[in-house]
Amino acid sequence: MKDNSRTPELADIFARYGKRFWEENIITAQQFKVMKRIEICCTAALGGHIEACDHCGHTQNAYNSCRDRHCPKCQTLVKEKWLNNRKAELLPCSYFHNVFTLPHELNPFIMINKKIMLGMLFSAVKETLQAFSRDPQWRLEGQLGFISVLHTWNQKLMDHYHLQCIIPAGALSYDRKKWIGARTKYLFKVQSLAKEFQRRYLNKLEKAYRKNSLSFYGKTEMYSNEKHFLKLLAALWDKQWITYAKQPFGGPEQVLEYLGRYTHRVAITNNRIVAIDDGRIRFRYRDRSDENKEKELTLSAEEFIRRFLLHVLPNGFTKIRYYGFLAHANKKTCIKLIRTLIGATTVYEKTLVENVQEMMLRLTGIDICCCPQCDKGKMVYFRPIEGSVYDDTS
Numbered sequence: 001m002k003d004n005s006r007t008p009e010l011a012d013i014f015a016r017y018g019k020r021f022w023e024e025n026i027i028t029a030q031q032f033k034v035m036k037r038i039e040i041c042c043t044a045a046l047g048g049h050i051e052a053c054d055h056c057g058h059t060q061n062a063y064n065s066c067r068d069r070h071c072p073k074c075q076t077l078v079k080e081k082w083l084n085n086r087k088a089e090l091l092p093c094s095y096f097h098n099v100f101t102l103p104h105e106l107n108p109f110i111m112i113n114k115k116i117m118l119g120m121l122f123s124a125v126k127e128t129l130q131a132f133s134r135d136p137q138w139r140l141e142g143q144l145g146f147i148s149v150l151h152t153w154n155q156k157l158m159d160h161y162h163l164q165c166i167i168p169a170g171a172l173s174y175d176r177k178k179w180i181g182a183r184t185k186y187l188f189k190v191q192s193l194a195k196e197f198q199r200r201y202l203n204k205l206e207k208a209y210r211k212n213s214l215s216f217y218g219k220t221e222m223y224s225n226e227k228h229f230l231k232l233l234a235a236l237w238d239k240q241w242i243t244y245a246k247q248p249f250g251g252p253e254q255v256l257e258y259l260g261r262y263t264h265r266v267a268i269t270n271n272r273i274v275a276i277d278d279g280r281i282r283f284r285y286r287d288r289s290d291e292n293k294e295k296e297l298t299l300s301a302e303e304f305i306r307r308f309l310l311h312v313l314p315n316g317f318t319k320i321r322y323y324g325f326l327a328h329a330n331k332k333t334c335i336k337l338i339r340t341l342i343g344a345t346t347v348y349e350k351t352l353v354e355n356v357q358e359m360m361l362r363l364t365g366i367d368i369c370c371c372p373q374c375d376k377g378k379m380v381y382f383r384p385i386e387g388s389v390y391d392d393t394s
Contacts, residue, residue: 009270010072010308013281014039017301025302031309037066041073048385055377061385069319070312072269079264080359082320086259089326089335090252092344094169096187097246097258100125100197101162103239105232108219110161115314116213117205118161122148124201125163126323131196132188133171142171142180145326145334147259150319153267155285156297157307164262166255169248172325172338179341186245194243202236263320267311276301 014035022032040046048063065074102110102121110117125148133144146167154160169182208214209229216224223229249255274282274296281304286292299307313319325334360368371377 007270008273008276010268010273011039011041012276013273013301013304016276017279017305021302021305025306027309028312030315031312034068034070034312035305035309037068038071038073041066041068041071044385050382050385051379052382053371053373053377054380055371056374058371058373058377059382060372060379063385069264070266072266075264075266076363077356077359079260080363082263083256083260087256089331090255091168091335091338092252092342093181094184094251095249095255096165096167096169096182097249098129098165098167098187098190098193099162099242099244099246100128100165100193101160101242101244102201103236103241104160105236105239107159107161109214109216109223111159111310112215112217112220115317116208118150118152118313118317120201120204120208121150121161121163122321124197124204125165127200128193128197129165129167129188130324132193138188140171140180140182142173142178143324144168144171145324145331146322147326148321148323149263150313151262151265152311152313155288157267157304157310159310166249166259168326168338172334172341176334176337177341179338185248190243190245194241197243198237198241202233206233267308 018035018039021027022035027035042063042065044061044063046064046066048061050059051062052059065071067074069075069078100121106117129144129146132138133140133142135141144167146165149164149166150161151164152159152161167187169184169187171180171182172178173180216222223232249258268283272284274284276282279301280298281301282296282298283304284294285297287295322328322331325331325338354362357367357369360366369378371379
C-alpha cells in the first residue's frame with residue numbers, strides 16, 4: 001500500500017522490506033547495523049528526551065539520531081562542521097580537481113576486500129600525484145597538498161569506485177622557502193597520470209596477492225588459482241585506465257561550494273526517492289550519457305537494498321584523507337607559510353564556534369529552540385525518554 005501522508009524516505013524502505021531482505025540474503029554484520037540504524041534514526045527506538053516550553057508549557061519529543069555516516073538524515077550537521085574547519089585552511093590560489101577510477105573488472109574483488117583494495121586506491125593515487133610533483137618535466141619540484149574523497153557509486157546505485165582529489169594549484173618547495181605555482185589550465189597530463197596510477201595500483205594488487213592478503217569466494221573464487229589471477233592481471237595491464245581532470249576551480253569559494261555538495265554525500269538522499277509501492281522503489285537519477293538529464297528508475301525493493309548495501313564501508317574506514325602540506329601533521333604550519341609566500345592580501349575566514357542551535361539558525365533561518373506552539377518561549381530539557389528497543393552492540 002502506498003503511503004501518501006509524507007515524502008518516502010530510505011528509512012521507510014528498510015522498515016517495510018529490510019527484515020525480509022536480511023532473512024533471504026547473506027549480509028555482513030556492518031550492513032545489518034547500517035540498515036537498522038537508518039530505519040530507527042530519530043525514533044523512540046534510539047531514545048531521546050522530552051523538552052518543554054518555559055513560557056506556555058508545551059511539550060514535545062526530541063529523539064536521538066543514529067549518527068551513521070551512511071544515513072541521509074545525519075550528514076548535514078557533520079558536513080557543516082567539516083566545511084567550517086576547511087574555510088580556515090583555504091589558500092589564495094586556484095584549485096585543480098582530478099578523478100581516479102578503478103576498472104569495473106575489480107568490483108567483485110573490492111566487494112569482499114574493501115579495506116585492503118580501497119586503501120590501495122588511496123595510497124596509489126597519493127604516490128602518483130607526489131611522484132609527478134617531484135618530476136622536473138612538470139615544473140613544480142615540490143610537495144603537493146590535496147584532499148582525497150572516496151565515492152563508491154554511480155547515479156543508479158551501482159558500484160563505481162573512484163577517488164576525487166581537490167588540489168591547490170602549486171607546490172611547496174622542499175626547503176619550504178618558495179611557492180611554485182602550477183599551470184593555469186591543468187596540473188598534469190591525465191594520460192600520463194592514468195598510466196602511473198595503473199602501474200602503482202596493479203603492483204600493490206599483485207603484492208597483496210603474493211602475501212595472501214586477499215579473500216576469494218563466490219564470483220572471485222576461481223582467481224585464488226594463480227594462473228587465473230595472472231590472466232586477470234594481464235588484462236588489467238592491457239586496459240586503458242581512466243583518470244579525469246575536471247575544469248579547475250576559479251578560487252576558494254568554488255572549492256567550498258563543491259566540497260559542500262560532495263564530501264559527505266551518501267549513496268542516495270531522501271529527496272531522490274519518488275515512491276515506494278507494492279515492493280517497488282522509484283527514484284530519480286542523472287543520466288550522464290544523455291546530457292545529464294534527470295530520469296526515473298524503478299527497482300524491486302530487494303534489488304534497491306542490494307545496491308544500497310554495496311556502498312557500506314568497513315567500520316573505521318576513512319573516506320576523506322589529507323596529504324602533503326594539507327596532512328594533519330603539516331597544515332598548521334604550512335598553510336600559514338604558503339599564504340605568506342604567495343603574498344596575497346586575502347582576508348581569511350576564521351573557524352566559527354557555534355552550537356547546533358546557532359548552526360541551524362544560520363543555515364535555515366529557523367530557531368530550533370523556539371516554541372512551535374506560542375512562538376515566545378524557549379524549549380528546554382524536561383526529562384529523558386527511556387526504554388530503547390535496539391541494542392547496537394549485538
